[in-house]
Amino acid sequence: MIHVAIVGIGAISPAHIEAYKRFADLCEVTVLCDLDLKKAKEKAQDYGLKRVPVFKDIDEICADPEIDLVSICTPPSTHASIAVRLLKAGKHVLIEKPMAASLEECDLINQTAKEQNRIVSVIAQNRFFTPMMKVKQILDQQLIGKVLHSQVDSFWWRGNCYYDLWWRGTWEKEGGGCTLNHAVHHIDILQWMNGMPTEVTAIMSNTAHDNAEVEDLSVAILKYKDGSIAQITSSVVHHGEEQQIIFQGEKARISVPWRIHASTSSANGFPNKDSDTEQTINDLYENLPSVVHEAHLGQIHDVLLAIQGGTPVLVDGQQGRQTLELITAIYKSASEKKTVTLPLKADDSFYTKESILKNTIYFHEKTVSVDGFDTEDITTGGKYDQTT
Known part of the structure; x- marks a missing residue:
């Protein structure tokens, strides 16, 4: 039986608690930890964990030899320090997105995990949706040919008061705006499916949230070694929250939400519908198996099986780092107003948290800060991410 602790009992913690409870044959939540003991005890009651002890300090988790795995659900600025302490204490860690506040911190987490022979996994629950898994398999089989252009529309909407929460809306505590904390899921999918680019050119702005230092809208253009191009729009100002990721290949176009279109050339170069290619790819998509456990449930199951079976x-931590590297390149390009070449090295002006705080763009001063909201309900129009 895998014994689990959860650190940080805020709005995202129920996704972890409910998932662990679903796999009662594999694991048991034995500890909750939060600076707000009252809130943590209330959540323990709400989720049937009345007998689970609630701690205020992770030192008590580190000292408990029975705990195997810890979900880190705290604000992004705390991820690295907590993860490193837990790893050194011999715990496996599952870190909520983003992995850390800087590439330096990611490298420290990964190095510690390697030294301690522990598992690091970073939440990227969109990978565990059936449409994502199916599109990934179609790309891997190269049925659409070389990918020429990729398009990510990570469209969300948040009211101005969203950034009133004490840790949101600041570079120091949140680590960034919509690019880091909303589009992270789609950016992770892009680098998972299409690899890392060699160049990034980006702009960002704060168009509608005057209580935030960070961006609420960014647009990035990515160039790959083979000459192909991708574009990423990250937003919390889009009504309706339509989201999509599109891959335009030599032979066909596929996307999530699922859509297939293929063309062949007429004698004068204009397109004709390629029904045969469309039918072949669509049949494969429809016949690929569905994911048994989706979203957080799927990723947590994946981590539990990894601990159980080795x-x-x-x-893993390297995947988490790559996603943050791509986001960091977007921030660097937008802040320094130039094209950025990847990979980013340890002497880069955006490698450490301190250098990011020094060199990034600050849009507004945060003047309102609240400890919490009356409700933790997460409402969203997004089909594939119900937890941002």
């Missing part, structure tokens, strides 16, 4: 996790 197998690799789908989203």
